[in-house]
Amino acid sequence: MQTLVQALAAAALLALLTRLLPNPQAAQGIAVFPGRSMAPAAMLLYAYMGSALAITLMSLILWCWLRERLYILCAALLAAGFAYAAFRYRPEGLWLPGANQPQHALSIAYCSFCVVATVFFSQLFEFRRHWIWAAHLFSVVAWLNAIALGLALLGGYPQISRAVVFTALVSTSFGAVFVLYLLVVRRQWQYLPGALAFAVPSALGILNLLRTQGLLPDVALPSAQMLWFAGRVSEAILLGMAVTNRTRVAERALRSERMQALSRAQAAERELESKVLQRTAQLQTAQQALQTALHSEREMRLEQRQFFNMINHEFRTPLTIVDGAATELQTFPTTDADSLIEQASQIRRASRRLMTLVDTCLISDRLDAGAFRLQLEQTPLDELLEESAELVGWSRRHRLKLDLEHGPQQWQCDPVLVRIAISNLVGNAIKYAKAGDITLAARCDASGDLLISVSDQGPGLAPEAAGQVFEPYERASATRHVNGHGLGLSVVRRIARLHAGDAFFQPAAGGGACFVIRLGRFLPGTADARQERPPAARPAAVPPGMPA
Known part of the structure; x- marks a missing residue:
């Protein structure tokens, strides 16, 4: 919808300019420097055409590599400029079509150049990013030039030539002011190579348009063609530099993006390694805890078996003694004091042994209690x-x-x-x-x-x-x-x-x-001990008075 509105606006504007601006030189076609000889500028003409052709090929290669729209537009711009210069000056040894209608071919080349130049200029300086209305204005101008190209193909260029020239004059002047604003006010120095590429040819083009349309007197300038060709050569060279700089910036941005992606990948790898190490440590800790628990459980079972074995042997022996003495007294009652004393002694020794064993078991259990004091x-x-x-x-x-x-x-x-x-x-x-x-x-x-x-x-x-x-x-x-x-x-x-x-x-x-x-010695008022102390140092020798 937006593109359709721009196209309709361009058509209406072209019709209005055709009505308002008469075209007294329509029959003459486009004459850049009428009446001038191009012989002194032949070398610069060939230099311009050669540089334009070389940079066109370079732009096509860059477009095939980076697939960015700007490079194909640059190639189209230089190709259109090459065609316009060829049709305008017709250098010797170069075959060109439309020899019987030179003005018709020249008008087509000129309108093609205007269409591509308008779109390329808007793309190169990124009007849409800095000011959307500037981008809309250049879109309308591009559609106007496209309509003019269609009319030129049909042979109707003489009726609209002055409107096309006026539109080119206004758009070029506005673009120059806007680019100057970007450089001076916005400090967007990345556009400087492109601005230099368009500075000289734009100034010469505006001057030439004003002269050809009768808005400036046709003053004969010595070496005017030399100056025009030199401007075109500088435009081609600086435009190649601008495209190269754009490629360098794009490559740097791509490299920076790759480095950032690599850094993020390395950071993610380090984070993953850290998480793996952390998980491994956690698994090792859990495994150690499990092994400790299993070892403790096995030790507990072993101690339990040993305890029951101890109960079986240690308790059974004194109980057997007590039971045997009691059975003997019951079976063979006696009044012999010595025999009774002996049997009573056996019972007491067995009972004392049981009491000691019970005390030891109970105190061992007490020592394992957490609240022991x-x-x-x-x-x-x-x-x-x-x-x-x-x-x-x-x-x-x-x-x-x-x-x-x-x-x-x-x-x-x-x-x-x-x-x-x-x-x-x-x-x-x-x-x-x-x-x-x-x-x-x-x-x-x-x-x-x-x-x-x-x-x-x-x-x-x-x-x-x-x-x-x-x-x-x-x-x-x-x-x-x-x-x-x-x-x-x-x-x-x-x-x-x-x-x-x-x-x-x-x-x-x-x-x-x-x-x-x-x-150890406890000081008076010392709180009850709650934990086992570490073992004290063992003496090197037995103190005097102690058994060896």
């Missing part, structure tokens, strides 16, 4: 050790030796936990040591910590087993022939670490084993 209080050390060593009194094969001479009278600790820890060490000494003394000693070391040791005359431990026996359900190979659950020493170490200390093994003098509990 130490109940610290000042505890008499002699009472604590004597109560913890009661088991020795029930053994016929062992004797208890207490060494409290170098120990403090009281110590701040959780007496229930410490009593269980010492009882476990004493119970191990009774089970594993051969007949002899079991020594229970206490003293403070140089750092002020309390050291409680239980030494026996048993088989001892191999050096490589000394660190393993403190793990849950771990037992030394030398003690596997004796019933045991492997839980006591792990409880001992946990209780010691809760008291800011540790538990460790060292060989006793003359053979046997010596297990030491280190208890």
Whole structure:
């Protein structure tokens, strides 16, 4: 619809100009420099035609490469200019059609040049982007020239020649002013090569149009044809430069767009790699968590099986003793005091063993509870050790030796936990040591910590087993022939670490084993401990007064 309106407006304008502007020189056709000889300008004419032909071929190549409309318009413009110059001056050696009607062919070439020049000028300086009404005006002028071309083909150019020339004069003047505005006011310097290409020929063309239409006196200028041809040569060269610059700008924009696309692709690749690494790390973390959970579950099942095995052996043995003694009393009642005392002792030893085992299991479960707290209080050390060593009194094969001479009278600790820890060490000494003394000693070391040791005359431990026996359900190979659950020493170490200390093994003098509990000193008013402390440094040697 817009194109149709522009075409109708152009037709109406051409009719109006034909009516208003008489054409006294219509019979003469188009004469650029009438009466001038072209011999002095022959070289420039051929130079213009050669450069126009070369740049036309270059524009066609660029159009085939970039497929941009401007290049095909540039080729059409230069071809039309080439045809106009050829028909106007008819250089020797160049065959041209329409020799019998030179003015008719010249009018067709001129109208063709006006059509292409108007469209090319609007495209080159991007009128539509800077001012839409300028683009509409040049569209109307292009349609007017197209209508004039149609009339010229039909032989009606002499009647409209002055209207065509006037339209070319107005459009060229307006275009020059608008391009000057773009350069000076808008600072659009990318249009400078195109402006220079049209500057000289446009000025000469306006001057020539004014002279041929009688609007300026026909003053004879020396070398006028030379000046016109020089302007055309400069136009062709500068137009080639403008097209080349446009190609360079387009290539730079294309390269920049490719670089941006490459940068975006690289950024996307880096982001993808980062996401892959992140997802891989998450998968590895999840896999590790799964492996940890599976390992924990397997350990839990193993501990459960070991616990049930321990329950099966450890609880069954004392219960069998109790049941056997009770059955004997029931089956064979006796009044023999010694026999009754022996059977009662068996029952009490079995019951005491059950109580120790139950206490160990329960305290192990308590230590695993998240809300566990130490109940610290000042505890008499002699009472604590004597109560913890009661088991020795029930053994016929062992004797208890207490060494409290170098120990403090009281110590701040959780007496229930410490009593269980010492009882476990004493119970191990009774089970594993051969007949002899079991020594229970206490003293403070140089750092002020309390050291409680239980030494026996048993088989001892191999050096490589000394660190393993403190793990849950771990037992030394030398003690596997004796019933045991492997839980006591792990409880001992946990209780010691809760008291800011540790538990460790060292060989006793003359053979046997010596297990030491280190208890850290709590200052008065210290809050109850909530977590196990890291193990304290093991002393390099046994302090004086302690069993080796």
